[in-house]
Amino acid sequence: MSSIEFVKLEKVYKGLSDFCAVKGVDLQINEGEFVVFVGPSGCGKSTLLRMIAGLEDISGGELYFGDRCVNDLSPKERGIGMVFQSYALYPHMSVFDNMAFGLTLEKGSRETIKEKVEEVARILQIDHLLDRKPKALSGGQRQRVAIGRAIVRQPNVFLFDEPLSNLDASLRVQMRIEITKLHQRLKTTSIYVTHDQVEAMTMADKIVVLNQGRIMQVGSPLQIYNEPANTFVAGFMGSPTMNFIDVEAKDDQLSLRNGQASRSFPMPFHYSGQATLGIRPEHIELQPQADAIPVETRICVVEHLGNETLLYLTTDLCEQPLVVAVSGETSPEIGSALSIYLPLERCHLFDARGDAVRRQGKVTVS
Amino acid sequence: MKALKRRTGQVLFALAVLALLIYTIFPFYIAIVTSLQGGEGSFYLPQDFDFGNYVSVFREQPFFLNILNSALVSFGTVAISLLIAVTASYALARVHFRGRTTLLLTVLGVSMFPQVAVLSGMFELVRLLGLYNNLGSLVLSYTVFSLPFSVWILTTFMRGIPKDLEEAAIVDGATPWQIITRIFMPVLWPALVTTGLLAFIGAWNEFMFAITFILSNEQRTVPVAISMISGGSQYEMPWGPIMAASVIVTVPLILLVLVFQRKIVEGLTAGAVKG
Amino acid sequence: MDISTVSGPQARTLPVSRSPRGAQQGKKTTGLSGFSRQRIRTAWLFLLPMILGLACVAGWPLLRTFYLGFTDSSLSNLDGANFIGFENYLVYDQGEWYGILADSLWWRAVGNTVYITLLSVSLETVLGVLVALILHAKFPGRGLVRAAILIPWAIPTVVSAKMWGWMLHDQYGVINDLLMSLHLISSPVAWTVNPDTVLGTIVAVDVWKTTPFMALLTLAALQMLPKDCYEAARVDGIHPIKVFFKVTLPLIKPALVVAVVFRMLDALRIFDLIYILTSNSEDTMSISIYARQQLIDFQQVGYGSAASTLVFLLVFGLTLGYIFATRLKFDGSGDH
Helix, strand or coil: CCCEEEEEEEEEECCCCCEEEEEEEEEEECCCCEEEEECCCCCCHHHHHHHHHCCCCCCEEEEEECCEECCCCCHHHHCEEEECCCCCCCCCCCHHHHHHHHHHHCCCCHHHHHHHHHHHHHHCCCHHHCCCCHHHCCHHHHHHHHHHHHHCCCCCEEEEECCCCCCCHHHHHHHHHHHHHHHHHHCCEEEEEECCHHHHHHHCCEEEEEECCEEEEEECHHHHHHCCCEHHHHHHCCCCCCEEEEEEEECCEEEECCCCCCCEEECCECCCEEEEEEECHHHCECCCCCCEEEEEEEEEEEEECCCEEEEEEECCCCCCCEEEEEECCCCCCCCCEEEEEEEHHHCEEECCCCEECCECCCCCCC | CHHHHHHHHHHHHHHHHHHHHHHHHHHHHHHHHHHCCCCCCCCCCCCCCCCHHHHHHHHHCCHHHHHHHHHHHHHHHHHHHHHHHHHHHHHHHHCCCCCHHHHHHHHHHHHCCCHHHHHHHHHHHHHHCCCCCCHHHHHHHHHHHHHHHHHHHHHHHHHCCCHHHHHHHHHCCCCHHHHHHHHHHHHCHHHHHHHHHHHHHHHHHCCHHHHHHCCCHHHCCHHHHHHHCCCCCCCCCCHHHHHHHHHHHHHHHHHHHHHHHHHHHHHHHHHHCCC | CCHHHHCCCCCCCCCCCCCCCCCCCCCECCCCCHHHHHHHHHHHHHHHHHHHHHHHHHHHHHHHHHHHCCECCECCECCCCCECHHHHCCEEECCEEECHHHCHHHHHHHHHHHHHHHHHHHHHHHHHHHHHHHHHCCCCCHHHHHHHHHHHHHCCHHHHHHHHHHHCCCCCCHHHHHHHHCCCCCCCCCCCCCHHHHHHHHHHHHHHHHHHHHHHHHHHHHHCCCCHHHHHHHHCCCCHHHHHHHHHHHHHHHHHHHHHHHHHHHHHCCCHHHHHHHCCCCCCCCHHHHHHHHHHHCCCHHHHHHHHHHHHHHHHHHHHHHHHHCCCCCCCCCCC
């Protein structure tokens, strides 16, 4: 096991025009932590993972495992285990041989190899499949074998590259839970790459949100949800996504760009200038509230999800419709008017550059 | 009316297939009929099944030895080509390095040399190595032509292996040599068979080097041996034995083609359809 | 808010205090890690046998051929050769031009080779596409027919030359017999001897042997075509022949162009077929036959090497010209 530290890591792809996939990333990963890299495709999360694995050269900066700089070490010397998106099982080998391959290369004795493989197979409940070829396995079973192959050599670090994206939805949930359980059991430092925010929220000790090769925010899942550092994180994490409204802030007063008349509200932020107000759909209230911004709206689309209902509301505050999540039983009429209330303590304020403005005074509870 | 039109179409199509079959197979039919005939006679139907021509092929020249030579040279060529091509194509297909494309194109260029362009230089080399009138000279010269082409085909196949598979092996601690021998070769054995087959057919059929570098009857390969079967004069060609020898040489190839038809086509396509 | 409040159930050990970081901070490394460099070194090691082999057994002989072309060496006197410059190619001596380029036989060989190549490759391209279209249709026994057409390609050229030589025999040949019984010809034709028919005969046999190659490559291209545009054409009720020329042909053209290059290279170095079918007849001499005859039969290694060099240049030039003309791209790095 080992902690990992990134110091100004960079990745540049040389070409006709150099493409910088990872730009000066600094990050500290503690021993035993389960860290999830999340971001849209092309954000550099997989590149970063492959740099940790040693499959991708490090163009600049340093990578430490514990106290050791591993920039020039081969994947084998780094002592990592990796699970690939496509499973990448050796098609001509049995499940046993797939899992034992790394150990046989290390020239371990046959008995110890057998012991280790069988133990891991038991943990993953694939001990009855050891003689099968990968072809004869289901997607979930293949995924288990791929995980088993990574575990069996007892690596310092586990790397997961979107391991569940080839599975269907129900299996994905099941495997998600199993990987979490496995981590609780083995306590190996793990880095998990995904574009699925549900996976990120549910599995991570620490989430790293990436965009365009840079870290946007590092924090616990709830921290990311409750205190997004900027509009990117606020918009990327959470489903349905946060509503954004352009506002003007001055002297602790908020003025809405309202069609009828500009109205001001006192706000718990100390900021002046152009800003963006953010509020999550699930935090908008339909009942009048103290310290809330009332907004008159008209319902344009209703989406029933069963457990909740999403209302898309047109307002004169912004061009995009506002989204509100209400309980599943409500079934309002399209085109009818609706008054909603944006509780100020649930609102986020982002400055002109998109960075979050710190809240003043009492900190809201999450 | 429509049914009639369709019917005519089907008949015409069947006729086309039949014509195609006759076109390709008729010469073999004639060869077989001729080889089974003692004297001159009708060539359309075998009148007697006389294996005399077959016996005389083996009696009047060391034809069995010739077949053995051909087999030896062909297998030797295949083995050496594949051995060298596997590692080379791994490097060309899987490792990014400067000059890779140039090297690949050079290799392709070599396989397209006219044989006669290297003939005198090769002749010198063969004499220098003391391989004149020795089967080694043929293995040497055939490898030059089958190696580039094997590298080309295998490179195409190796590119098709998913990147993840190789990286999984790297993470497992496999060296490049172990990746080739323990992962790629088992996964790619159909491609190896294909490549080997094409190299084998090429070597089995080669004529120019074989007739230039080999002098004695005992060292000759089959194509040269067949070309050397002659009668008293140009007008008394022993067609019966020649056809018998042709049939003998062709049968193994026909079997290969029937069994490995799909693989051969795969290899030809992998080697050519790019661009 | 503190991150540690939401950390996992297990206790965490704090990272060990480290030695000061950033000794290299800000400094860009070369871009390649030791591991990558090692990998590239291994790649070159893997390429070494091939490079060495090709350099020694292909590159060296080719260079020697070029060199020998500038000498007067002969088979009996390979070592004691003198450098004579371009005399093998062209020299003016006592009012006469000598050398290969002044040899009418060489130019005849060039003419024959180009004639055979052009005629043979265009015929087999047309035939190959036709055969491919037949094999592209679904019918019972298709696999067997496909195997059958592979046979002419697979057999040694020597064998096919002998078989056709026998079939084209002027007295006992089955071709003459067939044509006469069909009253297409009145008397037997000496196909392989008569100067009027001999080149055509060679082309015919070459086409028989190499059409399968074209057909199979074309078939492979046909099988990769997208189905939807055919369905669209059928929905629009376009005539099949028009569909072929407007849709199929443009789509398989890249593959055809490549196949033609391969076949052209092959046809330009034609040797075995002519050597067996018509021996050393001047009527059918190809450039490869010319060069080899000078080299081995006449033992004039210098002169023959010069001819070989010309063959190389000719084939190289024509192919390059064709590739350039069709703007064919041999992309060495393309993945499929």
